[in-house]
Amino acid sequence: MSGPLLVNYTNSTKDTNGANISTLEFIFICFPEVHTWDISGLLLFFLLVALMSNMTIFAVIVIEPRLHHPMYYFLAMLSVTDICLSMVATPKILVMLWTDSATVTASACFTQMFFSIMWSASESSILLIMAYDRYVAICNPFHYSSIITKQFMAKACVFILVRNTAVALPMPLLAVNLDYCSNREIHHCYCENMSVEKLACNDNTSSSIYGLVIFILVGGSDVLLIIISYFIILRTVVVARSFTAASKAFRTCGSHFIVMSMFYITIATTIVSNRAVKEIPRPVHVVLSLLHHLLPPALNPVVYGVLTKEIRHAIHRFIRTIKIQP
Template sequence: MSQQNTTMLFPTHFILLGIPGLEHLQLYLALIFTVVYVTSVFGNLMLLFIIKIDRSLHEPMYYFLCMLSSIDLALSNSTTPKMLGILWVNSQEIYSEACLTQMFFLHSFAIMESALLLAMAFDRYVAICNPLRYTSILTKWLITQIGVLAISRAAALMMPLPLLIKRLPFCSDNVIHHSYCEHMAVVKLVCADTTFNNIYGIVVALFIVGLDLIFIICSYIFILRAVFRLASREAKLKALGTCASHVCAILAFYIPVVLSSVVHRFGKNVPIHIHILLANVYLMLPPLINPIVYGVRTKQIRHRVKSIFSVHFVCSTHVCSDVRKTHSTQHAT
């Protein structure tokens, strides 16, 4: 009887607390996260639009960048709208199926982003170490296959998570001490042995982050060897300059991931709001940083953005001028 009172089947809904311990800063955090979210969405949409309309950007590097921006948009929209609902209007309830769906997609998109960063490292490796065969190696067919493989790998690895959780009994408490349905935060509510779930989560994280990161590092070792063999200093700087945006994207993604994982595994005395803030940074920083970095560092994209805004400014100026002239003519008449 006591067992029935303390456990239940899979609940119909969960309660997301947001960021416990920082309730007094909730509105400030809501404002900051809203600005970050809007900037991320606008930046990535702008990047996709520019690459689509500019035929000179229809190259392997920019196809991968389109994939990365699409994943960043999906990653932002999988968690941030609900989190903003919690912070702005205390909309804390989330249906259990929606919670599992959010869990599947946010972890899947994170895995896809890791795969795209690896693909972009391969792109830079071919461009610098084997430039004469760049277009023959990185064909549209290969790029498509890489994209399909990234999606398939993420789906295959993440599909078991919601299925494993749904079969377990839950405690009577359905309150998730987090701002979104992160895997380990949901598993903590289970009233059963979750060793397999924990091991599966750790193995997937180590397999994805560890393996992808090792291959990325190997790619850059070969890239640096090729760069230092170049004769002139200008050629070396130019070659390294083509990798700068990608390196920034790697750091923006992997540093929060590693830091959040280390704090989660070993920071037993770290306040819970620090854990949650790091988890939010891990999801919100790459979609914010990537379009800014590539927009600033890539000359073609930078020039296209300037031309779009300059044309808009000129057109607006002409419209205002025409309106003033019309108004003056009507007034004189």
């Protein structure tokens, strides 16, 4: 099965200058140039790896009493966020590739847009909180238990929920208020906001500016604060001139640094390629965006499982306790 994924869409109650949201449907033009079974097999592989590995990390942290500490609770939060991020669009894409059912209602599209932005922003927030946790553990270890408390974790959860809901909600609301022309073909595999807003007949400048400002303010501020925390950690280790301190810093920060780099590089590459590098072929934009939804969720637990000794040992103990009944 190959070729463009095209399905007729319903007529709107408005003319071609606009569309009624209640009857509006979009059509995904996903990978018309590529054999869809090849793409779907790769997406399914990454999705299964993301789901299985993150569920394993979450289960191990919940079951293993030795991991009942804030550092691992934040990692469990990251695993849940990764599961949600990988499930926002990929199952729908797989169904679309397997069945040629390429239409999506406007309400479903804008809902998908909201959760895609919200879970991405939530992952950024969790990475920021994890960086602060590592900063306190290395630079202020004697006060760690009095700073990273249950109350702090509860406030962190509220911060993640409130901030990222407030950040994500305006985007679909702005998209709802746009008028959509007779061409409703989204040249993407899911309702990515920049691809949807290009279909509007009227001016979409406010939506475009909002998306860019949010990326700079939210993502940029998170990255800046993470870099500052790592700079302070590095300075503390250098001043201490201790191999033990350096080894501890590497163990506690190495995995987090790799995970953070993968997440921000994929999302920054997606946004820059969409807005600034117009000569890049359309399939490249699509692949980069899909990688943001699947690559970090699939690799994050692998990185933590390999580089974090406590997680690695807990997984080994967890596997040994599994008994296969006849």
